[in-house]
Amino acid sequence: MKKLTFLILAIAVILSVNFISLTTRANNRASGIEISQTEMIERAQQMSFQAVANSSFAVRSPREEFTVRQAFVDDLNMTHVRMDQQYQGVKVFQGEVITHFNGNGTVADVTGQYYGNINISTTPKLSEVDAITVAAKDFSHSLSSEPKSELMVFPQNGKFHLAYRVEMVDIDSDSPKATVYFVNAKNGKVLFQYDNLETTAAVGSGKSLYLGTVSINTNSITGGFEMRDTTRGGTYTTDMKSRTNGSGTLFTDADNAWGNFLSSDAASAAVDAHYGVQLTFDYYKNIHGRNGIANDGKGSLNRVHYSRRYNNAFWSDSCFCMTYGDGDGTTFTPLTCIDVAGHEMSHGVMARTANLTYSGESGGLNEANSDIFGTCVEFYANNASDPGDYLIGGKISARKLAPGDPGAGKYLRSMIHPSYDGASKDYYTSTIGSLDVHYSSGVANNFFYLLSEGGTNDTSHLSVTGITRAKAEKIWYRALTTYFTAGTNYAAARVATVKAAGDLYGAGSVEQNAVASAWTACGVN
Numbered sequence: 001m002k003k004l005t006f007l008i009l010a011i012a013v014i015l016s017v018n019f020i021s022l023t024t025r026a027n028n029r030a031s032g033i034e035i036s037q038t039e040m041i042e043r044a045q046q047m048s049f050q051a052v053a054n055s056s057f058a059v060r061s062p063r064e065e066f067t068v069r070q071a072f073v074d075d076l077n078m079t080h081v082r083m084d085q086q087y088q089g090v091k092v093f094q095g096e097v098i099t100h101f102n103g104n105g106t107v108a109d110v111t112g113q114y115y116g117n118i119n120i121s122t123t124p125k126l127s128e129v130d131a132i133t134v135a136a137k138d139f140s141h142s143l144s145s146e147p148k149s150e151l152m153v154f155p156q157n158g159k160f161h162l163a164y165r166v167e168m169v170d171i172d173s174d175s176p177k178a179t180v181y182f183v184n185a186k187n188g189k190v191l192f193q194y195d196n197l198e199t200t201a202a203v204g205s206g207k208s209l210y211l212g213t214v215s216i217n218t219n220s221i222t223g224g225f226e227m228r229d230t231t232r233g234g235t236y237t238t239d240m241k242s243r244t245n246g247s248g249t250l251f252t253d254a255d256n257a258w259g260n261f262l263s264s265d266a267a268s269a270a271v272d273a274h275y276g277v278q279l280t281f282d283y284y285k286n287i288h289g290r291n292g293i294a295n296d297g298k299g300s301l302n303r304v305h306y307s308r309r310y311n312n313a314f315w316s317d318s319c320f321c322m323t324y325g326d327g328d329g330t331t332f333t334p335l336t337c338i339d340v341a342g343h344e345m346s347h348g349v350m351a352r353t354a355n356l357t358y359s360g361e362s363g364g365l366n367e368a369n370s371d372i373f374g375t376c377v378e379f380y381a382n383n384a385s386d387p388g389d390y391l392i393g394g395k396i397s398a399r400k401l402a403p404g405d406p407g408a409g410k411y412l413r414s415m416i417h418p419s420y421d422g423a424s425k426d427y428y429t430s431t432i433g434s435l436d437v438h439y440s441s442g443v444a445n446n447f448f449y450l451l452s453e454g455g456t457n458d459t460s461h462l463s464v465t466g467i468t469r470a471k472a473e474k475i476w477y478r479a480l481t482t483y484f485t486a487g488t489n490y491a492a493a494r495v496a497t498v499k500a501a502g503d504l505y506g507a508g509s510v511e512q513n514a515v516a517s518a519w520t521a522c523g524v525n
Contacts, residue, residue: 040071040079040101040105041068041071041081043099043101044066044081044099044101045065045066045068045083047110048066048083048099048110049066063087064086064088065086065089066083066084066086066097067086068083069083074481074482076103076503076504077103078101078482078503079100079101080100080482081099081101082096082098082485083097083099085114085115087118087122087153089122091151091152092152092153093152093153093155093486094155094486095113095114095115095153096112096113096485097110097112097113097114098110098111098482098483098485100482109499111483111496111499113485115155118153118160119160120153121162122162123162124162124164124185124186125185126164126183126186128151131181131183131185131188132149132164134166134181134190135147135166135179135181135183135190136168138179138181138190138193139168139170139177139179139181141168141173142170142172142173143168143169144169144171144172144245144318145169147166147167147168147169148166149164149165149166150164151163151165151185152165152182154182154192156192161184161186161191162184162185162186163182163183163191164181164182164183165180166180166182167179167180167196169318171244171314171316171318171319172244172245173244173307174244174310176197176244176314176316177195177197178195178197178316178318179194179196181193194359194363195358195359196358197314198314198315198316198344198370202217202218202219202225203215203217203256204218204256204257204258205257205258206257206259206267206268206274207258207259207268207271208261208268208269208275209259209261209268209272209333210272210336210337210338210386211275211338211381211383211385211386212261212383212385214275216229216274217229217231218253218256221252224254224256225253226252226253227258229274229277229278229299232277232278232281232282232292232299233292233297233298233299233300234298234299235278235281235299235301236250236301237251237270237273237274237277237301237302237303237304238250238251238301238302238303238304239251239270239304240303240305240306240307241266241305242305242306242307242308243306243307244306244307247301247303248305251266251267253267258270258271259271263326263333266304266305269304269305269324269326269334269336270302270336272336272337272341273302273304273324273341274302275338276336276337276341276342277300277302277322277341279341279342279380280341280342280346281299281345283342283373283377283380287376287380287473288474290349293320293348293352294348294352295352298320301319301320301321301322302322302323302324303321303322303323303324304324304334305326306326308326309325309326309327310326310327311325311327311328311335312335313336313343314344315344315347315348317348317351322344322345324336327396331397332396332397333395333396335396336396337393337395338377338378338381338383338395339374339375339392339393339394340392340396342370342373342374342375342376342377343370343374343392344374346374347366349480350366350369350480354481354484354485354486354488356369356487356488357487358437359437360434361432361433362487362489363433363437363440364432364435364439364440364441364444364490365444365484365488365489365493366437366441368441368443368444368448369444369480371392371413371415372415372445372476373473374392375392375415376469379469390414390415390445390449391411391415391416392412392413392414392415393412393413394410394411394412397411413438413441413445414445415445415446415448415449416446416449416455418442418443418445419442419458423435423436423439424439424441424442425439425443426442426443426446426457426458427443427458427459427460427522427523428443428524429523433489443490443523447519447522447524448472448518450464450466450518450521451464451467451472451475451514451515451518452466452469452473453469454466456521457521457522457523459523460522460523462517462520462521464517464518465514465517466514467514471504471505475497475500475501475515476497478500478504479493479496479497479499483500493519493524494515494519494524497515497519498512498515498516498519501514501515
């Protein structure tokens with residue numbers, strides 16, 4: 001089978017053309033006047049055009065528009081309208097503007113990313129089928145679902161291109177892949193590609209691998225029970241039995257007592273996975289008011305015992321499912337620990353909020369987001385067998401990655417000392433976007449740790465006073481859902497989290513100042 005080669009280039013460099021990061025304080029209407037949602041959306045579009053017009057960077061074309069993708073009200077009673085930039089009816093890749101309204105309907109702010117001075121034909125010479133064929137020749141894998149394709153305006157190297165964004169997915173093999181291609185719609189050339197596989201009513205008693213005896217929600221059926229949680233959107237867990245295709249076989253049991261603490265019983269790992277999803281669902285609902293991954297109350301599929309000796313776990317939007325390998329016993333044991341479950345589900349949350357592009361600096365932030373919330377889920381679980389910490393995958397790693405780290409033991413990544421694994425970075429440089437996203441995530445991981453607990457960055461030696469994890473997770477979640485866009489880089493993440501802290505705790509507050517200090521300690525200014 002052909003080995004795929006992926007471009008690991010900084011999105012910020014690739015897309016550096018006619019680009020402006022918008023952060024415009026807009027003129028408010030008279031206070032106290034309430035407006036309808038329809039008028040609010042219309043005003044959001046008007047304010048987006050005004051923000052662009054007020055900038056000296058780019059000139060808006062009359063052939064452009066902003067189309068509403070999402071509008072929601074947050075827990076501060078602010079409304080946020082997220083819009084995609086379009087040119088002649090074609091979406092502009094990473095062009096995105098968010099208009100923010102106060103509770104009384106006045107405009108508070110306009111933020112986001114805008115590409116100006118576009119002047120290209122939007123009539124493709126290649127068909128959608130042609131573009132998919134080009135991508136398929138490079139992908140060289142079987143497909144577990146139909147390819148997704150969308151015509152877009154793609155900025156690259158000082159020019160704009162009309163391109164098809166084609167996503168090819170294979171999650172039914174020993175080496176699953178999900179690759180996004182941008183295929184030039186004029187000549188069929190692959191302009192850019194990146195790996196998009198985002199890796200890492202009855203109550204039963206489960207003997208798990210990692211968490212001791214836990215209670216799991218199951219469903220009563222004729223003759224016994226099935227591992228389906230009807231109280232959390234119908235989430236269910238299946239046994240892949242070392243296979244790589246299909247949805248697996250739903251776990252069932254006669255007496256609602258699952259597992260034996262060991263891998264000799266396939267249900268033991270399933271208990272960990274099912275319980276991890278249960279706690280992650282509860283974490284998002286009780287801490288952030290989010291009802292499930294997509295905020296629609298629906299649960300997910302969880303597939304355990306995937307393939308043979310598979311050293312990974314991953315989330316796939318194509319099946320709205322999490323998949324866990326059993327590890328090879330040398331590098332990893334079964335990858336079903338609770339922070340991994342929280343990590344993978346958080347990729348699903350990411351896909352339905354900011355949808356950070358999984359490459360370059362935005363990809364590092366995407367991975368950090370999952371590490372951050374996976375860690376928060378672990379603390380939320382408050383399980384004595386796996387106490388909360390800032391070490392990712394501590395229960396599944398079968399090797400000690402950082403022998404010089406006092407007390408670190410075994411783990412996959414450390415948010416306290418990211419560089420101790422020999423590859424991750426804790427301090428920003430202009431080339432960090434060229435790293436694997438799991439390693440460039442270290443900057444944001446260390447930021448979150450310093451903001452939560454306080455401490456000193458290992459590279460800058462700057463110290464930060466923490467504000468507690470409870471406040472830090474609220475700030476990060478608000479920035480993710482309210483201000484981050486698909487192309488957010490580290491500099492924009494600093495701006496977004498400072499804004500979020502100001503929204504929650506006030507401008508000039510201790511919390512807002514701490515956010516700025518934590519980023520500075522990590523080299524993001």
